[in-house]
Amino acid sequence: MPALLPATEDHPHARAVLDAAVPPAGNPSHAYLFHGPAGAGKRDAARQFAAALLADGAQDAANAARRAIEGVHPDLTWVVPSGANVLVKADIDEAVVAASTHTPFESRRRVFVIEGAHTMNDAAANRMLKTLEEPPSFAHLILLTDRIGEVLPTIRSRCQAVRFEAPTVQKLADRLASRVPPDQAEACARLALGDGERALMLALGEGPALRAGAERLARACIAQDLAGRPWTALLERAGAHGEGALKAVEDRLAADLPFLPVKEQARAKREATDTGKRAQRRARIQALDQALGLVGLWLRDVAVTVDGAPELVHHSDRADAVAQDAAGFANAHGLRAGVDLVDETRFALREVNATEDLAVEALAFRLERAVATR
Structure with a gap:
């Protein structure tokens, strides 16, 4: 049986957790922590899961899902670390903490995706904690990290962990094969140590x-x-x-x-x-x-x-x-x-x-x- 979210196809743990949460049959948690190596597919899975949450109950579910995938749905907020590659208080204060108290614009839910959860400093974490502990019923947070060991325990303990596996050397090489010679593709795939983004960086530019x-x-x-x-x-x-x-x-x-x-x-x-x-x-x-x-x-x-x-x-x-x-x-x-x-x-x-x-x-x-x- 195919995964409900295509991005989880090669990730058994993520597939089991998220397929069971996809509405209308599923009951999604208020907070998830997607963890695994860079390039494993966490962002794609987050977009697809957010799309499923926001499409639930919509008059035009397909249109709502498409806009979520494209990042233009008004009830989807996507946060990335600031210019210092650190999630600071200003990154999440208005965009997540304050916004999560406002009712959705058109969906039954609001979804907040936060990249680089391991870069969150103490001030940002302290602001995030209350939202994680007592979220409104319509708010769902999806935190992404390449380094789960560096995520603050106070944040990690309040999220449901979703594990994404490292892609195999063969899968990484196949992704690069159309862009560089086969021997270079295989070497970059090996040198990446399971990190899909690193494999791409080593092969190109x-x-x-x-x-x-x-x-x-x-x-x-x-x-x-x-x-x-x-x-x-x-x-x-x-x-x-x-x-x-x-x-x-x-x-x-x-x-x-x-x-x-x-x-x-x-x-x-x-x-x-x-x-x-x-x-x-x-x-x-x-x-x-x-x-x-x-x-x-x-x-x-x-x-x-x-x-x-x-x-x-x-x-x-x-x-x-x-x-x-x-x-x-x-x-x-x-x-x-x-x-x-x-x-x-x-x-x-x-x-x-x-x-x-x-x-x-x-x-x-x-x-x-x-x-x-x-």
């Missing part, structure tokens, strides 16, 4: 250049040749991402400022300065994390090749280069130690606010010493 830069750094450490400072390109890319995020915040302020009362403009500028700094750093860290993740996977691939399991290599379209690097090792101990060093640096950048350029440069020299154990 600046993805190939990112892969090349990460490979250059990893292979330079293996070759004991850091004279060319191969980490520089990764830092420059991260800096460019940071500048882009900052500009997005500045552009948003420039667009909003003319419509604000004069007495509020100074406050808006101060808030935008803080938001811009957070957005800039977050974008830099995310870009470096992507790059270092690939460095770690290269070292891991060389290690499994040394161990006699080349079929496990993620850089499958670069298997010859991986094998060439592996030929210089009698064992994989130093390579595995290198993977641990990469993970330590990624953690330090994300959680300890380490200085990016110093952390990455130090990592390069530590990797060079670690993989000297052959």
